[in-house]
Amino acid sequence: MITADAVTKRYPEGREALRDVSFEITAGEMVFLTGHSGAGKSTLFRLLAAIERPTSGSIVINGQNLSALRRNAIPYLRRKLGLIFQDQKLLFDRSVLDNVLLPLAIVGHPARDSFRRAQAALAKVGLTNREKTMPIALSGGEQQRLAIARAVVNRPVIILADEPTANLDA
Ligand SMILES: Nc1ncnc2c1ncn2[C@@H]1O[C@H](COP(=O)(O)OP(=O)(O)OP(=O)(O)O)[C@@H](O)[C@H]1O
Ligand SMILES: [Mg+2]
Structure with a gap:
């Protein structure tokens, strides 16, 4: 259902948030990721939600390889995901x-x-x-x-x- 293979994420100033991360999550699993502040949890979240792209490595989610995904296909992928952000991202102009x-x-x-x-x-x-x-x-x-x-x-x-x-x- 979710496969990460040798995922590395390096930010522009050279800061490496994730290095060579691989894992597999199958349907029905409930997985908790823990780590200290700055460990890279939110970075991984953004990569899985296709908000950011890995520097190297590949992510396959629900059968779709995110690296091969065209930009205009991303909203359709997101409809299959329920996203809960660390900063919530509520819309404060509506009820x-x-x-x-x-x-x-x-x-x-x-x-x-x-x-x-x-x-x-x-x-x-x-x-x-x-x-x-x-x-x-x-x-x-x-x-x-x-x-x-x-x-x-x-x-x-x-x-x-x-x-x-x-x-x-x-
Ligand atoms: N947009 C960015 N540009 C540069 N560096 C970033 C960016 N976002 C995150 N980082 C760096 O990547 C590292 C991982 O950050 P991340 O937000 O993924 O950590 P986290 O595990 O979610 O931490 P927390 O528990 O505090 O939420 C940190 O060192 C952070 O400074
Ligand atoms: Mg975080």
């Missing part, structure tokens, strides 16, 4: 509900079912009755849970999460 509806709107999912799914996703993360709230009015942990609801609402085949529990209680 909690509209943040969760966005991934469904992008793929043209029918409105009525979208609403049902968004409500179910919000219920799953304990944000029922907060639909009309603006994200700025949520606590840090609530914002984190909103980001999780948005990542799962489209039932992605792969969920990639960067420090998803950072602001959450047990």
Whole structure:
């Protein structure tokens, strides 16, 4: 499902964030990546989400080799991924509900079912009755849970999460 082969990522100033990283993750696995601050966790996340490209090595995700992927094919790959960013990337100019509806709107999912799914996703993360709230009015942990609801609402085949529990209680 995800294969990394000898992946190295070097940033312009010569800083090597990842060196010769290889691993394989199969369908149904739940994998935790741990490491100290600056170890390269977010870098790997960005490579897997095709936000950045490796300096060398290859990544195959859901049968697609990211190195061979054309730029205009990337949005289609991302629709199969549920992404939870370390800095959440919520849209602060729209409500909690509209943040969760966005991934469904992008793929043209029918409105009525979208609403049902968004409500179910919000219920799953304990944000029922907060639909009309603006994200700025949520606590840090609530914002984190909103980001999780948005990542799962489209039932992605792969969920990639960067420090998803950072602001959450047990
Ligand atoms: N855009 C960039 N340009 C240059 N160097 C970068 C860039 N992004 C990350 N780095 C460097 O790559 C290394 C790995 O960073 P990364 O963000 O992947 O770490 P991390 O494991 O996610 O850390 P944290 O636990 O603090 O989130 C760090 O030394 C960082 O300074
Ligand atoms: Mg990080």
